[in-house]
Amino acid sequence: MKYENVDFNTYFKTYPDKNGYFGKYGGSFIQPELQAAMDEITEAYMTIAQSRRFIAELRRIRREFQGRPTPVSHLERLSGKLGNVQLYVKREDLNHTGAHKLNHCMGEVLLAKYMGKKKVIAETGAGQHGVALATAAAYFGLECDIYMGSVDIKKQAPNVARMKILGANVVEVTHGLQTLKEAVDAAFAAYSKEYKDAIYCIGSVVGPHPFPMMVRDFQSVVGEEAREQFVEMTGHLPDAIVACVGGGSNAAGFFSGFLNDPVDIYGIEPLGRGEELGEHAASLKYGTEGVMHGFNSIMLKDENGDPAPVYSVASGLDYPSSGPEHAFLRDIGRVKYDVINDEETIDAFFELSRMEGIIPAIESAHAVAYGMKLAKQMKRGSVLINLSGRGDKDMDYIIENYGIR
C-alpha cells in the first residue's frame, strides 16, 4: 500500500533513515558530548537488539513476566447500546504494571544489560514512566535514578512510593518550576556525566535518534498481537483502529501492525478544556514545526518559540509535541489525527466502566471516546481501540473532581 511516495510494504526498512529521519522529522539535536552516547546506543540497538539471543530473551520475558500476549476483548454491551458497529479493545491495561509503558522499558533495560551498563536514568512527570522503568530495573538488577520535580513529587506521592519500594533512587529537582521540564534538564545533565556506566531511557517515541525508532519497535508487539488476535476472532481486519497520542508510544506500536492494511487509523490528542493555547495538548492539530528535547517535530510554542504550557485531564498526554513519526504519518495522510476533550473523556471513562467492567486510564479513555463517536457515525463495521492502561491510578482524581456519575 502507498501513500504519496511512501510504500508501506518496505516501510520499516526505510523509516526512519540512518540518521533517524521520518521525512523531515526526527534527527538528533543535542550537545556533541551526548551525541557519542546516542551513537553507542544506536550501534548497540542495530546489532545486539537484532540478535537471535536478545529477541528470544525479550520474547520469553514478555510471556513469563509481563503476561503477554494481552487479550483483545469484544465490547458487546457497549457496542449494542451505540448501534451496529462492533467495538473491540486491545487490553494493555492487563500488561504487568497496568499499562503499555513496560513494553519499551523492558526492551530498553535489557539492552542496557547487554551493553554492560550498571544504571538507568530517566525523568518522570506524572510518575508512570518512572514506575515502569523502576520495575524493569528491579527485574534486571540495575540501579535506577529517576529525576522528578519537587512539585510533581508532592502531587504524585503514590507513584513516588512505588518507585522507592521498587528500589529506585528518586532525585528531587528543586530549580525553576520544579516540574517535568526541569526534570528533563537535570536527567540529561546527569547522563552527560555518567554515560559510560549509565543509559538514558526515554518514556515515549520522542527525543533524539534512536529513541523514536527503538521505542516504536519495542512497542510493535502490541500491534502484531492485536492484528493476529483480531483476525483470529472475527475472520477479518477491523475497519478502523484508534489510539490516544501523548508522546505517541502506545499509538506508534499499535499502528505499526496495521500500516500496510486497508484500515483507517486514528490518533487522538487531548483537547482538554478547549482550543486556546494552554488549554489543550493537541500538538499535531494546532502546532508548528520546531525542535525540542533533541528532535524535530510538530510542537506547541509560546510567543518566544519555546515549548508552550499544555493541559489535559490526562497527565500522561500533556506533552507539547509528539513523536516525529506521527508528524510524518500525519503529513502523508496515512493516519488521521483528531481530538477529544476532557468532558467526552470522562463520559467514556464511566461508560466503559459501567457497560463492560473495565476501568480505563484517563489517557486511554480519550481513544475509547473517539471509538464511540466512530461507532455512531459508521453505522456498520468494526473498530479496534488500544486500551493503553488501567484506571486505578486515576481513582482519587476522578472522585475528587467528578464524583461518581
Ligand SMILES: *Cc1c(COP(=O)(O)O)cnc(C)c1O
Ligand atoms: C503514558 C501513558 C500514555 C501516553 O503515552 P504515549 O507515549 O503517547 O503512549 C497513554 N496511556 C497511558 C495509560 C499512559 O500511562
